Amino acid sequence: MKVLIVEDALPLATVYGHQLSRAGLESVHVETGSDAMSRLRKGGISVVLLDLQLPDMSGMDVLASIREERLPVTVVVVTSSGSIKTAVDAMQAGAYDFIVKPVAEERLVTTTRNALERETLTEVVEEVRKPAQGKVQHGFVGSSLPMTAVYKMIESVARSNASVFITGESGTGKEVCAEAIHRSSPRAKKPFVPLNCAAIPKDLIESEIFGHIKGAFTGATSDRDGAAARADGGTLFLDEICELELNLQAKLLRFLQSGTIQKVGSDSLKKVDARIVCATNRDPLEEVEAGRFREDLYYRLHVLPIGLPPLRARGTDVLELARHFLSQFSGEEGKDFKEFSVEAEEALLAHSWPGNVREMQNTIRNLVVLNEGPIVGSDMLTTLQGRVPAAPRSEGAPVARLEANVRETEGAAAPVGSGNWPALTLPLGQSFDTLERKIIEATIDACGGSLPKTARVLEVSPSTLYRKKEIWAEQDGEPDNADEIPSESA
Incomplete structure (x- = not known):
């Protein structure tokens, strides 16, 4: 595993190289950001010692390029500024660590070794x-x-x-x-x-x-x-x-x-x-x-x-945890709870869980002790603070339609009457994945953002929709908000 030294000052780069060599670490040196990117694209580099002040571009620009191209390297920023803010900005841009000039040999070697050891986690990203x-x-x-x-x-x-x-x-x-x-x-x-x-x-x-x-x-x-x-x-x-x-x-x-x-x-x-x-x-x-x-x-x-x-960022893990604790505490308390109602699941997903898993444990134990099964209703979740109430089921809610009526779905929100969904026009010439995403997202909007309701209308599992939203968020480079429901995130 090699270390790439990106430093335009040749005397400094030479010192870094000798210090790393004495520690048994192999290094190569380039002077500009463009040369650094060219060398990184060839592979074989595990750690980059990156100066932020380069003659052709900012080190922050190099960091951005490494992140954009998803190059499998760990970056340690070398800066002449002792400002923690500079370090925080660099680490938010993708750097693993930072060191401040003048750099002591022990600090340089220790930080570089730490970065190399961290590369053992590369397989995590791949898997x-x-x-x-x-x-x-x-x-x-x-x-x-x-x-x-x-x-x-x-x-x-x-x-x-x-x-x-x-x-x-x-x-x-x-x-x-x-x-x-x-x-x-x-x-x-x-x-x-x-x-x-x-x-x-x-x-x-x-x-x-x-x-x-x-x-x-x-x-x-x-x-x-x-x-x-x-x-x-x-x-x-x-x-x-x-x-x-x-x-x-x-x-x-x-x-x-x-x-x-x-x-x-x-x-x-x-x-x-x-x-x-x-x-x-x-x-x-x-x-x-x-x-x-x-x-x-x-x-x-x-x-x-x-x-x-945090629990609010874990999507349908909220329901997995709730079912796990329901089974555990029902057995401990001698109760016969089996499952959550749809409204209760929506309430669980809508809650922000500021106390995370510990709050979830307390909530489920409370409802098990104070109520009787076998179904957990939303009215039993009395300990949730600031939760979003489950939307009432309308007797006149329409079924999903795409330019024309689609067959009524059993289990959807009581599809009677003559109400229609908003029309959705889908031009041909697009991939199946693109069309599927547009249909699902339009249905979610028409259901007021409720993924459980959308799942009932489309006759798919709610977990399918949550996982699709996770994939889309990752593709778009956005935070994973697959667990959101209007008014409050799950």
């Missing part, structure tokens, strides 16, 4: 379109495209010993993800030790992580191992890592660099082999910019990032 196998994977329920990517990421990073940084909103399953990485790794038979940094008093957190000896502080009546020592040979999961105070961040960084811990009150060091997986519901780069999180610790931890999608 992301493959459907998920089975309904429960790595402790998660759901087969949407975003979750399929997460499953592939877990399988890929599990083989490595590098640090993993999990981000996501509260309730998205960060600890589930961390434990899945551990179970899939060669360390699976060793301990998995989770520690929530936000749940422990600040004056005790150092002892909880590194341990203490007898008499180290009031109440320390005996020697005690910390989470790091208990995770020896296994995985240490530090949840809400951004809650750590700066002085403790420095001690954690020393542990990551040396692999040794020092108990509170002790003068001796102990070697510990624990893989670090951490998580936060904050934006770590914003925490670095605000001075609340050490930049050097961020780079030590942010080697293999995994972002967990």
Whole structure:
């Protein structure tokens, strides 16, 4: 795997090349953005060290071209500006990381190696379109495209010993993800030790992580191992890592660099082999910019990032999760719930789920405990806040028509009377996929945006429509909004 150095200053490029060569990394050098694109199109490059100030174009333009052409490389931006905003702009444009001139040799080599290791995740991108196998994977329920990517990421990073940084909103399953990485790794038979940094008093957190000896502080009546020592040979999961105070961040960084811990009150060091997986519901780069999180610790931890999608972005996973929890809690509570009504499913899809999967669990358990089955009606979903009510079924609603009447569909919205759908003219000479998309989208509009109603009219499964919308959104290069319903996103 080669590193491409894109730098117009020959002395700097020469220094970078020598430093990488001493670290056993092979590199090639070009001076302009156009030469960089030409070299990348030939293949064989894994990582690009990209200067933002080039003689023929901006480094941001090169980033845009790499992204547009979907070239399989990881980009590290080299900038003379220490502005975090510049780095954020570059990373939003597709860069993996950034380094600031003048670049220390250790920083250059470490960042480049991290980028090369990240290339082991390339297979995730190649396989992301493959459907998920089975309904429960790595402790998660759901087969949407975003979750399929997460499953592939877990399988890929599990083989490595590098640090993993999990981000996501509260309730998205960060600890589930961390434990899945551990179970899939060669360390699976060793301990998995989770520690929530936000749940422990600040004056005790150092002892909880590194341990203490007898008499180290009031109440320390005996020697005690910390989470790091208990995770020896296994995985240490530090949840809400951004809650750590700066002085403790420095001690954690020393542990990551040396692999040794020092108990509170002790003068001796102990070697510990624990893989670090951490998580936060904050934006770590914003925490670095605000001075609340050490930049050097961020780079030590942010080697293999995994972002967990919020539930509202997971499409029909909402219904898969709801059915899973309905079956689970019905069994636990001795109830006979079997399924959701159409109106209840629409209400579930219409809710924004700010509490994500944790909110879903509480909602389903609440309705199971307080109601009787076998069908869950929308009136049972009393805990949802700000949900969109299911639209009333009209006795005079028309059936779908395309320039002429189509046969009435059993199960559609009571098609009686003489009402007509808006006419839709489809010129010939277009592909079947294009015609199919126009018909489906026009029917969705005529149904007020309700995909379940559209599915009943077209006599297809709702999941078929959701997956088609996911595919179209990806083709258009737009965010996946396949789960939207008017007034509020699912």
